[in-house]
Structures are given as C-alpha cells and as structure tokens.
Amino acid sequence: MIPLSSQLWMGYGVRTYVDLLNIYAGNAEVPAHFRRTRSSALDFTLTFKYEIRK
Amino acid sequence: MKTPDHFTNWIKTRLEENPLEPPAEAWNTISESLDLEGAWEGINQDLELDGLWTSIDQRLLQAEQLLWWEKAGKAVSGLAAMLVLALPLWFQLADPTEALVAGQEVSETDLTQLPGANAGTDVASTSTNPLASPDREQREPAAERQDAAAATQFAEPENVSATGGAEGPQYPIPPSSIASIPLPKGRQPRTPNASASGIHQPGAGANGAAAGQGAFRSTKGEETAPHTLPLVQLSSREGELALAEPKLTVPKTTTQAPVREEAVVAKKATPAGNWRVGLGGSGRLSYLLNQKTFHAMDKSSLTTPLPGLRKSFSLQAERPLSARLVFLSDLVVHNEAGQRYEEYHSGIYGTTDTRLRYTQLNALLAYSPSKSALAARPYTRWLGGYPEAGCTRHNCPARWGYRTLRGSTVATRPGCCWGWNT
Numbered sequence: 001m002i003p004l005s006s007q008l009w010m011g012y013g014v015r016t017y018v019d020l021l022n023i024y025a026g027n028a029e030v031p032a033h034f035r036r037t038r039s040s041a042l043d044f045t046l047t048f049k050y051e052i053r054k
Numbered sequence: 055m056k057t058p059d060h061f062t063n064w065i066k067t068r069l070e071e072n073p074l075e076p077p078a079e080a081w082n083t084i085s086e087s088l089d090l091e092g093a094w095e096g097i098n099q100d101l102e103l104d105g106l107w108t109s110i111d112q113r114l115l116q117a118e119q120l121l122w123w124e125k126a127g128k129a130v131s132g133l134a135a136m137l138v139l140a141l142p143l144w145f146q147l148a149d150p151t152e153a154l155v156a157g158q159e160v161s162e163t164d165l166t167q168l169p170g171a172n173a174g175t176d177v178a179s180t181s182t183n184p185l186a187s188p189d190r191e192q193r194e195p196a197a198e199r200q201d202a203a204a205a206t207q208f209a210e211p212e213n214v215s216a217t218g219g220a221e222g223p224q225y226p227i228p229p230s231s232i233a234s235i236p237l238p239k240g241r242q243p244r245t246p247n248a249s250a251s252g253i254h255q256p257g258a259g260a261n262g263a264a265a266g267q268g269a270f271r272s273t274k275g276e277e278t279a280p281h282t283l284p285l286v287q288l289s290s291r292e293g294e295l296a297l298a299e300p301k302l303t304v305p306k307t308t309t310q311a312p313v314r315e316e317a318v319v320a321k322k323a324t325p326a327g328n329w330r331v332g333l334g335g336s337g338r339l340s341y342l343l344n345q346k347t348f349h350a351m352d353k354s355s356l357t358t359p360l361p362g363l364r365k366s367f368s369l370q371a372e373r374p375l376s377a378r379l380v381f382l383s384d385l386v387v388h389n390e391a392g393q394r395y396e397e398y399h400s401g402i403y404g405t406t407d408t409r410l411r412y413t414q415l416n417a418l419l420a421y422s423p424s425k426s427a428l429a430a431r432p433y434t435r436w437l438g439g440y441p442e443a444g445c446t447r448h449n450c451p452a453r454w455g456y457r458t459l460r461g462s463t464v465a466t467r468p469g470c471c472w473g474w475n476t
Binding site (some may be wrong): 003009014015036037038039040041042043044045047048049050051052053054 | 135160212328329330331332333335336337338339340341342343344345364366372391411
C-alpha cells in the first residue's frame with residue numbers, strides 16, 4: 001500500500017484466480033461445454049482505501 | 055400445407071406423354087449455339103484471378119504484421135509486468151527507515167566501546183569525536199575547535215548504553231545554537247516517549263541539569279517540545295556537528311533523524327485493528343478452460359483461443375491482524391470472465407466472444423514480509439484466499455452482435471486466489 005495522506009491509501013498489484021469447480025451449472029439455452037468449464041484469470045488491480053480511525 | 059401447381063403438372067404430363075422424338079440435328083444446333091469456349095473465357099475474366107491472388111497476398115502479409123504486433127505486445131506486456139513487480143520491491147530495498155535503524159544499532163554498539171563512555175570522561179575530547187579528528191584540525195583553527203568542544207560537552211557522559219533509557223547520557227544543546235535549525239516542513243518534534251526507541255534525549259537526564267536547554271524552537275522563536283539528536287550524529291564523519299556556533303553546519307545525518315522519528319511515531323500512532331475500506335477495479339485477462347479451449351489449442355484446429363479482456367469493480371475492506379498479516383474482504387459487484395475464439399461460425403470466420411458475469415466475494419489473507427503492513431510508507435504483500443462467485447448472466451456474442459441469455463442458472467464458483475500487491 002502507498003500512503004496518499006494520513007488516512008488514504010493506494011494499492012496496485014497482480015492477482016491470479018483459478019476455479020476449483022465448474023464455472024457454470026448450465027441450462028437448456030447454454031452450450032453444453034459450459035457445464036465442464038473452469039475459469040482462470042490474471043487481474044491487474046488498482047484500489048483506493050480509507051482508514052477508519054476510532 | 056403446400057398448394058399443388060396444376061399448370062406445371064399439366065405441362066409435365068403432356069411432355070412425358072408426347073410420343074414424338076426430337077431430331078438429332080437439334081442437339082447439335084443447340085450445342086453450337088452454346089459457345090462453351092467463349093462462356094469459359096467470360097467466366098475466367100469475371101473471376102479476375104490475378105486480383106484474387108493479389109488480395110490473398112495482402113491478407114497473408116497482414117497476417118504476418120499481426121504476428122509481429124503480437125510479439126511486440128508480448129514484449130511490452132512482459133516489461134510492464136517486470137516494472138510492476140520490481141517497483142514496490144525497490145521501495146522496500148531502498149527504505150531509508152530500516153537502513154537508518156540498522157545504522158543506529160551499529161552506532162550505538164560502537165558507543166559502548168568508546169574509551170570515555172564508561173570512564174566518565176568527555177567524549178568530545180576523545181579521538182572518536184569528529185571535532186577532534188585530523189581532518190577537522192586541518193580545516194579549522196585551534197580556537198574554534200576549543201569552542202566547539204566546549205559547546206558539545208556532555209552534561210552526563212557516564213553510563214552510555216545501547217538502549218538509551220533514562221539512565222543514558224544526556225546531551226544538553228545550547229538554545230542559541232539550536233534556534234537556527236528550522237524544523238523541516240511536516241516533521242514533528244520528538245516526543246518524550248520516543249526515548250524508549252533507543253534515541254538519546256537531551257533535557258531529560260537524571261540530574262536535570264539540562265532540563266529546558268534542549269527545547270526546540272521554531273524559526274519564529276516559539277518553543278516547542280524538546281528535540282533530540284541521535285548520538286550517531288556525533289560519530290559521523292560525513293559532516294560537521296550543528297551544535298556549536300558560529301561556523302558549524304548541519305550534518306547530513308540530522309536531516310535523516312526526523313525521518314526515523316516520524317516512522318517510529320507513525321508505527322506507534324497507527325494501532326493494529328483499524329479498518330480500511332475503499333473501492334477497487336481491475337483489468338483482467340480471462341481464460342476459460344474447457345473442452346473447446348483444449349481442442350482449439352491443437353495446431354490442426356481452425357479455432358484459435360484468445361484471452362478475453364474483462365474488467366471488475368469491487369467494494370473492499372481490510373483489517374490488519376498483526377504487523378505482517380492483513381485480512382482482506384472483497385465484494386466484487388461486477389465481475390466478468392470469458393474467452394474469445396476465432397473460429398468458423400455459420401460459414402463466416404469471425405470472433406466469438408463469451409462473457410460470463412458474476413457477483414463474487416473474496417476472503418483473502420495478505421502477508422507482508424517486511425513488518426510494515428501498518429507503516430505509513432509503501433510496502434508489498436502476498437495474497438492468498440478463497441473466492442466464491444455466482445454466475446448471473448451469460449452472453450455469447452459473435453461478430454454479428456450479442457446474444458444475451460438472461461436469467462441463466464446460477465452457479466457457485468469456489469476457487470483459489472494467489473497474488474501480490476503493494
């Protein structure tokens with residue numbers, strides 16, 4: 001995290017996601033291969049957070 | 055029900071029932087009138103094969119250019135990823151606070167070995183004092199050296215310890231000398247509680263002789279809280295001490311001392327357990343792993359899988375659990391996943407873009423290896439956690455437009471997450 005002020009923070013980074021189970025339960029309208037699909041993603045994130053002080 | 059064509063049926067029946075045979079010359083006349091050679095020549099001209107091959111050649115050249123741009127894009131992406139990874143690590147490696155803390159520990163260790171530390175003698179008169187160093191002797195007259203040594207005599211030089219507590223040495227600072235040192239903007243003067251961190255503090259000695267003498271004054275002459283100078287300054291050979299008048303300058307280390315104080319105060323002033331809430335967004339390279347993707351990876355396949363470029367927006371909250379461990383919770387209100395395929399579809403070679411939209415909840419733990427999860431400076435951390443998502447919509451657009459299937463079956467999507475951020 002990078003402090004922008006005493007209570008405001010900025011962060012950036014990289015995340016990877018890999019699903020463990022099927023991505024989709026499927027129905028009559030959707031192609032059948034979605035029933036056996038897993039999703040993976042590589043995210044480049046940017047966040048701004050405010051610290052709540054009591 | 056298709057209505058019968060009575061006229062066509064009548065003509066067909068009449069021709070089939072006709073008993074007369076056509077003459078053989080009739081077919082020859084018809085064949086000659088067809089002019090097949092001229093017909094093929096006209097067809098050949100209509101095809102414009104030269105132009106067709108030129109067009110194909112341009113398409114192939116364009117494909118080669120796309121490959122070149124793909125390579126350039128990969129190189130740029132790799133450099134950007136290296137920069138993203140290296141920049142916060144550089145922040146950590148170039149952290150002046152930790153370097154100063156390490157230097158302080160070394161200096162304090164050296165001080166315990168000073169000849170006059172335990173003997174109760176004047177440290178300024180020892181050879182470790184830069185005022186008495188040979189370089190110093192070459193630069194300044196003897197009279198000035200004596201003044202400087204007199205101004206930096208310690209009020210209580212005995213019991214010099216590495217911890218610097220209440221029994222540590224007390225170094226009174228002449229107000230007339232310190233009044234000329236302005237506080238850097240944004241720096242806070244040292245508080246009496248900071249003495250526990252190992253910095254020696256003037257004006258708070260056991261004998262009280264120097265009480266009030268170390269008061270730090272601003273440029274306007276207003277007296278503020280007592281200020282301390284770390285003892286490391288006295289052993290520094292990079293600059294000259296700022297304690298004596300009239301020609302001494304502020305050493306380089308005095309500009310670093312408030313930085314360390316600020317970091318120490320920030321660490322203490324930021325209690326563990328404060329929540330941080332905010333907003334987050336991400337750009338995403340998404341990949342769907344299914345039978346179609348694996349089939350498309352085959353070289354003989356006419357389908358090419360490409361990652362989908364997606365985005366997400368989230369509400370985030372985190373709470374430090376310790377100096378190194380932080381709990382993170384992300385509610386991703388708009389989370390997209392998907393895949394692109396370049397493939398033949400209904401006789402057209404185009405791009406099929408599959409989009410899956412989710413609402414996702416992430417529970418993550420972030421670990422910071424440098425004990426600085428609460429510090430008011432840049433730091434890095436590693437992420438690991440458990441995302442849970444529900445699919446709310448499935449879009450399957452092709453080159454001719456989007457085909458949206460709403461109200462699709464909601465599916466759970468537990469998974470795992472690993473990452474890194476600042």
